[in-house]
Amino acid sequence: MSEQKTLIFGHKNPDTDTIASALVYAELKTRTGENAEAVRLGDVAQETQFALDHFGVEAPRRIDSASEETGSVILVDHNEFQQSVDDIENVTIREVIDHHRIANFQTEGPLLYRAEPVGCTATILLKLYKEQGEKPSKEMAGLMISAIISDTLLFKSPTCTKEDVQAAEELAVTAEVDLNEYGLEMLKAGADMSSKSTEE
């Protein structure tokens, strides 16, 4: 509809779900003809970098202000304003795709808000692909798996649901990875590096 670019981003101090969900939702939006770009609000963690490298995807560009570039944003993997971009109150939140409680969030107008009580935003994004008759690319399927494994600690966290497991198993076919083998490698990559600063 509009020619204005929409920025899609997750929370500050980004984790793998936040980075993956921004990239994945930007793919879906772009495919359905919208002018959307994934961005990030902080440094890429080592675990996330491992996932990006494994599937050959570049990290999104970092921003510190949204309103300098656009009036239109989509939040993924968060909704609380203090976790969002500093100037969140100066832009229009068109959509939120999230799996957290709602707090410190409000809008001036109606919006699309899709939250479900599942373990990971990527699990909800797979539903959105299906509802729109689309299928994630191999690269995006790989990032979605990485997000689910990260948020659920390889399906072991109490927040993990049957839907998260089913989504990961389905995506593993598209991404051509062994969930357990890849998952342990990715979590290990995050753990190995966690004692070093990201500047090293």
Add this chain to the structure above:
Amino acid sequence: MSEQKTLIFGHKNPDTDTIASALVYAELKTRTGENAEAVRLGDVAQETQFALDHFGVEAPRRIDSASEETGSVILVDHNEFQQSVDDIENVTIREVIDHHRIANFQTEGPLLYRAEPVGCTATILLKLYKEQGEKPSKEMAGLMISAIISDTLLFKSPTCTKEDVQAAEELAVTAEVDLNEYGLEMLKAGADMSSKSTEE
């Protein structure tokens, strides 16, 4: 899952969308095996009573407290706490289905939140039926049409979207009504009575 009953209700000072959406979503929830009951937070308006009579549906029971009966509620057609049941902060909001801006709303835990920028909650509910492989009954289709006509003033309000029109046209087949003829009758029934108090 749980045996605890879930109460489904719209806002105080209920309009046709609020009453219809509570009844309709309770039908869908009951069909999918949940223990759910539609209730209302205020008097039934004349327009709404006309719609209920026309499709042979009883008004939901009125409540003034939710926590006396259950710990589990679903909000339709609203989210702001001041428009909701007085003791909203003493119960768990499991779901919200709505088409308004989000404000004065928060939860302690994750939930299902489904808001879309369309003209009427009933339009979103039709999507939920489809996503769950269900079809509204003739009676519920009639109430959904009534809600869409009421919220969009027979498709003339600026909030009316293409999705609202398509939903109403599709539901008209199930409900066996002529949209224009029935819509004018219903709006007239509301207007005729609006000068009288509901106690008369």
